[in-house]
Amino acid sequence: MPVKQTDRSQTGATIYDVARIAGVSAMTVSRVMNGNTHVSEATRDKVTAAAASLNYQVNFAARAARVGTLGVGLLYSNPSSAYLSAFLVGAMEQCSQSGGQLILERCDDMRSQRSAIARLIANGADGILVPPPLCDSKSALKQLDQIGMPTVAIATGRPLAGVSAVRIDDYEGAMAMMRYLLGLGHTDIAFVQGDPLHTPAQLRYQAYLDAMEQAGLKVAPERVAPGLFTYRSGLSAARQLLGRKSRPSAIFAANDDMAAAVIAVAHGLHLQVPEDLVVCGFDDTPVATTVWPELTTIHQPIGDMARAAVDLLIEQIRRRRAGGPVVAQHKLLPFTLIARESSDPAAAGAQDGDALTG
Template sequence: MEQQKQNDSAISGATIYDVARVAGVSAMTVSRVVNGSAQVTDVTRKKVMAALESLNYQVNFAARAARVGTLRVGLLYSNPSEAFLSAFLVGAMDQCGQMGAQLILERCDDLRSQRAAIGKLIANGADGILVPPPLCDTKSALKQLDELGIPTVAVATGRPSPGVSAVRIDDYDGALTMTRHLISLGHTDIGFIKGDPKHTPAQARYQAFVDGMKEAGLEVRPERVAEGMFTYRSGMAAARQLLGQESRPSAIFACNDDMAVAVIAVAHGLHLQLPDELTVCGFDDTPVATTVWPELTTIHQPIGDMARAAVDLLVEQIRRRRVGEEKLVQHKLLPFTLVERESSTRH
């Protein structure tokens, strides 16, 4: 017990027992929070974090490393949206920093490089791997990681695999909320730009748009639907297709912010007055949503929080594996919000 107390002591001089007393919880609960265990309720975690802050408790990562060894979190990425990846990286690095873990990144672009990238992460000592979109929906990647017995957490998948822990939002409900919002503003002629067809959230968002239009008794005209790949460039091509028609839609709902921002750029090039002549909205609420004019109405997907939660789940898996505990698969659903800005108005 005394050794545990010494190991969990803080650089500031406060001990884990001091924190437990202030938070009104057990020392074991404080230890779980400090070590990133997912088996703590959000309410309890907040109480402990408040106590840690009030006591200026700083985790002695050197002591923890001596006890459990260095944690290395691998990140396998191949995301065409730089805005999404940037927000995800900030969250993942922040959480890894708080937990004393190292974040190792490896990019892949196709099936061949995917297998090599996974092998490189493992060779570099990754104890577990985060898989953000679109790789979170790549069966070959998840299968390879499962066969290797590597702890894995998929992020932002529309259909979590039963055997893989995941963090996500309800993409269908988010897109349905946006579709209903546009209709409530009086828009009946709405264009839609799809995302990568291999990505399950893109499929869910489009289906929600279709269902929302039908719910309101509105037709989804084929010429009002354009293909996209979540990239700015694909968004520009789709926008030119939709806005180059003889009669334009009064609103365009793009499957992510990158493509929505491309729509705004094309609309400016056509000298359209936004949002009076065209309402534009997106999905994700990445930083780019507030760096354009007019600022973008969008669905806020808490990407940074999703990354932090994914690191939490992954570290818990790694811990369980190290002590020989049974694998625990957890699916965490985070809330989304509709953020209304200047790019949308009543029609």
């Protein structure tokens, strides 16, 4: 059923205000807000931009009386990442079991955030999941808070007090990997950083620095290379770290995509992994077991995190529909260090240690 033309959003803006700014009729705004496909893309963009500028949102109480489905919105970027693929599988499975309908919207940059959020709401999202790296976007989280949208951030290293979050302890995970490498006897360990805007990347790097310091080892500037959590950035970092006469004995990359790139560059230089170079990653995404040799990494339970996030969001949506308060919750899931061939041929398929919870 279309949104009534008299509907007023919780921010005070009306459908008529959106129509006036977009230069279209209120009925056209109603069609866009209800996901009607018989609207041109240009018109849809004008309406969603106008709605975003007003923080316009369909009245949740009115929608709840009309619509029985639970719209679980997912705001994502970096669609080629292995992390997102694993997260999507878990989110879809849990939505299927919990009666939620997963609604996806891509957001490529800060400028498109407002429009992407407006499109999610227009397409029926009652709450929004925010996986990395957007989980650390203060502007996106602020906008969602301003319009009263139930939100769950996933894999943020420093969750905001007022925003629900599902995560692991990235610092302790990276410390576990460093203790493992130091325990193997490595003293010349290099590090490939992740996206500097992503808090888990910051925590993983800080753990590397702290572990080296606690072991009484200095970190030379040439042993740290920048990365962006992408395979391509891992290639550049690996060439920087391995293109010198003096090479490290081990490289710890802040995620598996970059660690896989390090292995590829090592092979190109005719280096044997792990005989000439030990390589470790973080996340335990599918790429960890598709590269050769298989990757030693920190297992982040991405599928479980997605399922927990969907459960948490649906609980918040139901509380809101019932008129109850939505209270932020933070869930910390365990990680596990998985030792495989990239650090020790004898460790193929073995698991080093139990699950460690931060």
